[in-house]
Amino acid sequence: MARKTGSHSGITGPAVREAAQRLFAQHGFAAVSMRQIAADVGVQAGALYNYTPDKQSLLFDLMKTHMDELLEAWQAEKSDGTPLDRLEVFTRFHIRFHLDRPDAVFIAYMELRNLSPENFAAIEALRKRYEDELEQILSDGKQAGVFHQPDTKLATLALIAMLTGVTTWYRGDGRLTREGVADLYWDMVRKAVGA
Amino acid sequence: MARKTGSHSGITGPAVREAAQRLFAQHGFAAVSMRQIAADVGVQAGALYNYTPDKQSLLFDLMKTHMDELLEAWQAEKSDGTPLDRLEVFTRFHIRFHLDRPDAVFIAYMELRNLSPENFAAIEALRKRYEDELEQILSDGKQAGVFHQPDTKLATLALIAMLTGVTTWYRGDGRLTREGVADLYWDMVRKAVGA
DNA sequence: TATTGAAGTGAACGTATGTTCAGATAGTTT
DNA sequence: AAACTATCTGAACATACGTTCACTTCAATA
Numbered sequence: 133m134a135r136k137t138g139s140h141s142g143i144t145g146p147a148v149r150e151a152a153q154r155l156f157a158q159h160g161f162a163a164v165s166m167r168q169i170a171a172d173v174g175v176q177a178g179a180l181y182n183y184t185p186d187k188q189s190l191l192f193d194l195m196k197t198h199m200d201e202l203l204e205a206w207q208a209e210k211s212d213g214t215p216l217d218r219l220e221v222f223t224r225f226h227i228r229f230h231l232d233r234p235d236a237v238f239i240a241y242m243e244l245r246n247l248s249p250e251n252f253a254a255i256e257a258l259r260k261r262y263e264d265e266l267e268q269i270l271s272d273g274k275q276a277g278v279f280h281q282p283d284t285k286l287a288t289l290a291l292i293a294m295l296t297g298v299t300t301w302y303r304g305d306g307r308l309t310r311e312g313v314a315d316l317y318w319d320m321v322r323k324a325v326g327a
Numbered sequence: 328m329a330r331k332t333g334s335h336s337g338i339t340g341p342a343v344r345e346a347a348q349r350l351f352a353q354h355g356f357a358a359v360s361m362r363q364i365a366a367d368v369g370v371q372a373g374a375l376y377n378y379t380p381d382k383q384s385l386l387f388d389l390m391k392t393h394m395d396e397l398l399e400a401w402q403a404e405k406s407d408g409t410p411l412d413r414l415e416v417f418t419r420f421h422i423r424f425h426l427d428r429p430d431a432v433f434i435a436y437m438e439l440r441n442l443s444p445e446n447f448a449a450i451e452a453l454r455k456r457y458e459d460e461l462e463q464i465l466s467d468g469k470q471a472g473v474f475h476q477p478d479t480k481l482a483t484l485a486l487i488a489m490l491t492g493v494t495t496w497y498r499g500d501g502r503l504t505r506e507g508v509a510d511l512y513w514d515m516v517r518k519a520v521g522a
Numbered sequence: 523t524a525t526t527g528a529a530g531t532g533a534a535c536g537t538a539t540g541t542t543c544a545g546a547t548a549g550t551t552t
Numbered sequence: 553a554a555a556c557t558a559t560c561t562g563a564a565c566a567t568a569c570g571t572t573c574a575c576t577t578c579a580a581t582a
Binding site for chain 2: 291292297300323
């Protein structure tokens, strides 16, 4: 957490978090040293401790912020239409949000092991809340007779894995636009639940 | 690589690889020390260097062996039926193979960043060969008019991500059997490609 | 029984780690 | 101009790392 206000030249809390996010995503949490992060923001290692109590908190802050933003963005985007409409909105939202934050997504999925037990539980709870949003849509759609997945919980996990996978291969300079990718995933999601 | 034959009490090459696999999967490659691996097999750190030239080679051996086994097992399992039959065989094979090796799968997907460039290229080539197996099935099925995915390459990546995701949540003591899980994934895969 | 040689020990190597802190630096306030 | 205070440096702390190696151990061989 940053101090009140920078008084001289100075780096910023966000700058530290951005550098950490980039480096953690590129090399992994355990493989990145505080000195590397410091060098990236142009400062000595000791100065980082004005912005974070320790390295572990830096990781947790990144993951917590990411999950909070995910849930908040979804609350702002979700709508009240038919299950089919809601599923399409969810699919396109998920693709867009994740393509916008490849580093944060990578960290959120890969560095869970490096969290302390309490921190891990906190992140898992947020992840579950997000999964529940999709599960509710699938559940409503099945009740309405428009979706036909035999197991709603498994379908939830399978679809999220499929959608999140986009971050592992999509490159902005490839043959597909972001909208094109979303269209194609939506086609598969809709069919997968039998709608 | 292990020496010819143990002459006294002795650990074994496989024992070292198994300990490394378990620990790498649990805590991550960079977070596990050679001393931890040594302690796990009941030996001092220096003794490990009778079985591997260095830590990096230990990781590469694990990933290479995993990918070789994956491709070899698939070659033994794949059949010559209709595209729909072949897709079902692939789906059930993938689920079964991956559920049998959660640690190896975890490492193969999470530790790519810790490989040297040459080692990375080698693993990526093997992964691509596996993806091509599924892509060929999807391509044949589309040509035959039985599958209807608009983009075969994306469908390949999406389906593999969906199927591989099973390792992140499946626990043997849960409510679903391995066969039940395979049935449910097969239902989604079939529908997702419009068959 | 004497010899061999692979397997393992335990200490050492140089280097790197996360974190702390006294002191220097320099805007801001009085 | 003086006092204040947030910021950053640079050195130091204890600990850990991957790797090497002279030496011991001990089953198998001759």
